[in-house]
Amino acid sequence: MGITAQKVSTKKQGMLSFSISLSDYNLMKRAQDSSFGYAFKQKDIFKSGNNSFGIQVSYWKGLNAYMDLSANLGGSFSNFPAGFIKDDSIGQAKFSTHLDGLIHFRALKEKARINPFLTAGIGAGYFANQVAVYAPVGTGLQFRLNEGGFVFIQAQWRLKLTGINNDYMFYSIGFAQRGILGKTEKKQKAKKEKTKNELPTKETIKKETPVADPDSDGDGVADSKDKCPAEKGNVYGCPDSDADGIADKDDKCKDVAGVYRYDGCPVPDTDGDGLNDEIDKCKTEKGARENHGCPLPDADGDGVLDKDDKCPSVKGTAAYNGCPLPVVDGAEILSVYDDSMTYRINFDFDRANLLPDAFAVLKHIVDILKADNSLRINITGHADNFGTDAGNIKVSADRAKISRDYFLSYNIAANRISSSFYGASRPLDNEQQWRNRRVEITLIKTGK
DSSP: OOOOOOOOOTTOOOEEEEEEEEEESSHHHHHHHSOHHHHHHOOOTTSTTTOOEEEEEEEEEEOSSSEEEEEEEEEEEEEEOTTSBTTOSSOEEEEEEEEEEEEEEESSOTTOSEEEEEEEEEEEEEETTEEEEEEEEEEEEEEEOGGGEEEEEEEEEEEEEESBSSOEEEEEEEEEETTHHHHHHHHHHHHHHHHHHOOOOHHHHHHHSOOOOOOTTOSSSOTTTOSSTTSOOSBTTBOOTTOSSSOGGGOSOTTSOOOGGGTTSOOOOTTOSSSOTTTOSSTTSOOBGGGTTBOOOOTTOSSSOTTTOSSTTSOOBGGGTTBSSOOOTTOEEEEEETTEEEEEEEBOTTOOOBOHHHHHHHHHHHHHHHHOTTEEEEEEEOOOSSSOHHHHHHHHHHHHHHHHHHHHHTTOOGGGEEEEEOTTSSOSOSSOGGGGSEEEEEEEEOOO
């Protein structure tokens, strides 16, 4: 939900406003998948993990008695559901930023205590690692307070243009106070005029006339301020051989630049890993900069570091990127064991047609099976919780069958394939039903 305040002045005086916001990335997707009625019944916008609160600062300018222009810069602690950002199949939690320009059309003149308005414009945001462009349209209410204050409540439907897969909702509430910018400008102007009119007097000139102060060593620092009056230098008149800002007389490492807290010596690096002890969390053990000076972890002890290990909790091999079986590119790994790995492919709502991205996953699994005749696969079909039990059983069975037929078409022996289906009885995700429209394929070692 995002809330925003706006400047509304027929005098066309610019104004800053501040607001808090909340973004709902799930509502429009649910409405698209099912209906608006179903989407509004889901009361989980304030559930932990779904909140996307943010803040916003805006500059507002009145165009005429009924129209305002605003420029808005905001940020949000966003929880993006899977599939919201292009090429993101698992969802992310990131701090996102947005910048937009809006025109606001008020129904009444500024003096109205309560004033409804409509909003339209264009905006761009940085969502996780994706730049997206959207078109906000919405409505809101302006509440005029005493002393030139305004409270604005607004709801926007942000229509996707590029970079994101779904529209989303943005709600906001904020406050603006008319005249703050104008008062600041008047104060600055008055200060300049005062300075301009103040001319020096004879007494002022006399007081400011410097008294001669000798510089015995000719280093440009008067003897009264020179801590080394008989020796040229540039640090309070003293020499500084290593140019670290610490005079040689106080520097314990005169030939190496250092810092004051170590008496002119560099910050130590005990383990010699290139990260000094002040920021090294493992001072006596060499490590990596990206891990704060500590060795990179390998939780399962298979010789593949966790940062490169696609199966960090199960021992694997370097050839399989730390997994016990070959990794299928582009497929989500649902589970990993010493002798099996399970992948997922998705299907459209209430359909058993293979999606374009599923073909690449299935073909990769075919190549793995042909390269190792000791492997077999188990296929299970699933459905979301929409529709009847009988309908869900049928569509899950169809999904399992079409997947099995794919492998048979590539001459994978039928005795290496087992399959089953479960309707909606084994959900993978109770919140995001699109993840339940799936087939799970498990690669299994037989030891033969």
